[in-house]
Amino acid sequence: MSNSAKAIGIDFGGTTIKSAVVQDGAVLERGEVIHTTAQTTAEGIIGELLRVIAAMRAAHTEIEAIGIGLPGFVDSVTGIVHELTNVQGWREVALVALLREKTGLRAAIENDANAMAYGEFLHGAAKGARNAICVTLGTGVGGGLILDGRLYRGSRLAAGEIGHMSIDSHGPRGVYGTPGDLETYVGNRQIAERAARLYKASRQQRTLEKCTPAELAALANGGDHIAIALWDAIGTDIGAALADGVWLLNPDTIVIGGGIAAAGDIIIDPIRRTICERTSTLFHEQLKVVPATLGNDAGIIGAAALALETK
Amino acid sequence: MSNSAKAIGIDFGGTTIKSAVVQDGAVLERGEVIHTTAQTTAEGIIGELLRVIAAMRAAHTEIEAIGIGLPGFVDSVTGIVHELTNVQGWREVALVALLREKTGLRAAIENDANAMAYGEFLHGAAKGARNAICVTLGTGVGGGLILDGRLYRGSRLAAGEIGHMSIDSHGPRGVYGTPGDLETYVGNRQIAERAARLYKASRQQRTLEKCTPAELAALANGGDHIAIALWDAIGTDIGAALADGVWLLNPDTIVIGGGIAAAGDIIIDPIRRTICERTSTLFHEQLKVVPATLGNDAGIIGAAALALETK
Numbered sequence: 001m002s003n004s005a006k007a008i009g010i011d012f013g014g015t016t017i018k019s020a021v022v023q024d025g026a027v028l029e030r031g032e033v034i035h036t037t038a039q040t041t042a043e044g045i046i047g048e049l050l051r052v053i054a055a056m057r058a059a060h061t062e063i064e065a066i067g068i069g070l071p072g073f074v075d076s077v078t079g080i081v082h083e084l085t086n087v088q089g090w091r092e093v094a095l096v097a098l099l100r101e102k103t104g105l106r107a108a109i110e111n112d113a114n115a116m117a118y119g120e121f122l123h124g125a126a127k128g129a130r131n132a133i134c135v136t137l138g139t140g141v142g143g144g145l146i147l148d149g150r151l152y153r154g155s156r157l158a159a160g161e162i163g164h165m166s167i168d169s170h171g172p173r174g175v176y177g178t179p180g181d182l183e184t185y186v187g188n189r190q191i192a193e194r195a196a197r198l199y200k201a202s203r204q205q206r207t208l209e210k211c212t213p214a215e216l217a218a219l220a221n222g223g224d225h226i227a228i229a230l231w232d233a234i235g236t237d238i239g240a241a242l243a244d245g246v247w248l249l250n251p252d253t254i255v256i257g258g259g260i261a262a263a264g265d266i267i268i269d270p271i272r273r274t275i276c277e278r279t280s281t282l283f284h285e286q287l288k289v290v291p292a293t294l295g296n297d298a299g300i301i302g303a304a305a306l307a308l309e310t311k
Numbered sequence: 312m313s314n315s316a317k318a319i320g321i322d323f324g325g326t327t328i329k330s331a332v333v334q335d336g337a338v339l340e341r342g343e344v345i346h347t348t349a350q351t352t353a354e355g356i357i358g359e360l361l362r363v364i365a366a367m368r369a370a371h372t373e374i375e376a377i378g379i380g381l382p383g384f385v386d387s388v389t390g391i392v393h394e395l396t397n398v399q400g401w402r403e404v405a406l407v408a409l410l411r412e413k414t415g416l417r418a419a420i421e422n423d424a425n426a427m428a429y430g431e432f433l434h435g436a437a438k439g440a441r442n443a444i445c446v447t448l449g450t451g452v453g454g455g456l457i458l459d460g461r462l463y464r465g466s467r468l469a470a471g472e473i474g475h476m477s478i479d480s481h482g483p484r485g486v487y488g489t490p491g492d493l494e495t496y497v498g499n500r501q502i503a504e505r506a507a508r509l510y511k512a513s514r515q516q517r518t519l520e521k522c523t524p525a526e527l528a529a530l531a532n533g534g535d536h537i538a539i540a541l542w543d544a545i546g547t548d549i550g551a552a553l554a555d556g557v558w559l560l561n562p563d564t565i566v567i568g569g570g571i572a573a574a575g576d577i578i579i580d581p582i583r584r585t586i587c588e589r590t591s592t593l594f595h596e597q598l599k600v601v602p603a604t605l606g607n608d609a610g611i612i613g614a615a616a617l618a619l620e621t622k
Contacts (some may be wrong), residue, residue, distance in 0.1 A: 154561025
């Protein structure tokens with residue numbers, strides 16, 4: 001799989017687009033960050049992307065390919081972006097064909113959670129894994145699967161939707177009607193609401209804005225009992241969905257990434273404990289549950305690697 | 312994958328061992344059925360197996376390999392049976408080495424649910440599938456996965472344990488502590504108990520012995536309201552676990568096999584409906600949910616095919 005040529009990796013987020021020149025899983029140089037707003041058109045963004053790509057190529061003439069991880073429904077085979085989550089104006093955009101035409105380079109697009117999983121698999125926390133479930137925790141809950149040493153995409157290229165697995169058949173319904181949909185418990189907004197509720201119940205005032213994952217992690221690591229209990233409950237919820245994934249896929253590695261993963265052991269420990277409580281020894285005795293190690297670069301690194309694998 | 316040589320396929324069950332000479336997915340001739348009891352030793356069974364194998368080889372001299380599907384924890388790579396479910400005396404038996412030595416043929420062992428899934432994939436209901444979840448409903452609930460066109464085994468060769476996925480975080484704990492473990496709702500015994508309870512609640516007397524899947528299926532197909540409601544509830548439970556599998560794996564095919572699958576649409580319909588209710592259009596619009604077509608021969612046919620693939 002490894003290829004030591006240089007490629008540009010791009011992480012297309014809801015508000016910013018980050019990029020870098022990548023070689024052997026290492027970021028050589030970062031591209032200018034592109035900021036998007038609700039008003040930005042697809043054409044406008046593509047123009048900006050081409051400008052940033054050109055600037056990186058001016059500094060690294062031997063770049064061979066461009067890979068982009070995008071949030072939403074993208075077809076990595078045909079190279080078409082069908083629709084993006086939380087980004088307007090991207091319907092049926094033949095992005096790979098366009099990039100190839102405008103740059104003359106090989107290009108690849110991939111779902112962002114898959115790109116992150118692939119980055120962690122080649123160069124991060126899942127390096128050496130044969131079967132890994134990679135979870136990305138943020139506004140939503142994303143996932144990517146490495147099975148038998150390869151990125152697994154599923155029949156409609158949509159596999160890995162851990163965020164919509166059910167953890168409670170009597171629980172609140174998610175956006176697709178699933179009762180107890182994991183995302184309704186552990187998306188960033190839901191975490192903030194749970195936190196604000198807990199603080200209020202113990203007569204402490206804490207606004208939603210002061211309940212970001214980063215602040216709650218700092219509070220917990222500082223010994224705040226409410227924050228500690230909250231992370232334990234969040235980890236239990238995530239672990240419940242992952243335990244089902246462990247029974248089904250019998251992986252050797254689970255990688256926890258994204259914003260709230262920065263909470264460290266406070267979130268990893270209850271996830272690991274819940275998986276152990278709910279599965280047999282064979283399924284968890286050699287299972288590693290580890291935080292992602294590439295941070296925000298996972299998607300960039302994974303997308304660059306996938307681009308080099310295209311023909 | 313296909314190989315038109317002849318092989319012996321063996322389905323090692325809790326009370327009977329069935330075998331056949333198989334070619335291209337077709338059963339050419341059946342071996343004598345071996346009946347096992349709690350008193351039968353591993354040595355005794357192996358002796359019987361070798362006798363039945365010899366009889367089949369006498370009739371088909373060009374047999375190239377022997378494959379056995381077994382219920383329990385078997386290592387298809389090393390060829391060692393670690394432990395069998397509901398069969399005593401099989402601890403760390405090097406069955407493949409023994410068969411090779413005694414017969415001079417290539418041999419393979421596999422988990423029985425995996426062998427069935429592989430049989431259905433090559434020659435049955437999952438033929439042509441790229442990604443399939445195969446469920447086997449019986450005393451327990453087993454499963455096998457075909458992913459990217461290959462049998463997926465997992466890191467400890469134990470993948471596909473759909474029967475231990477949780478469908479209710481407040482539900483009864485299964486044998487491994489999982490709350491709402493699917494098997495505690497839809498194993499054959501649990502189905503009989505649910506049925507007896509429902510009939511009792513509506514003042515009809517029906518003993519557990521008269522609540523086998525076959526009798527309950529006949530009752531439902533004959534218009535019995537209680538049996539119809541029961542199958543609907545059972546299908547909903549199975550569908551709840553499978554919906555999680557669909558979000559995670561985005562398969563194109565789900566195969567429902569084993570005893571209770573004989574109930575037909577009465578069980579398939581609520582499974583399909585539940586998956587559709589709990590997943591987005593992309594995940595279910597092209598998903599086939601179909602009954603197994605090879606019946607009791609799936610394991611024999613799959614084991615024979617796996618044996619021919621060994622070197």
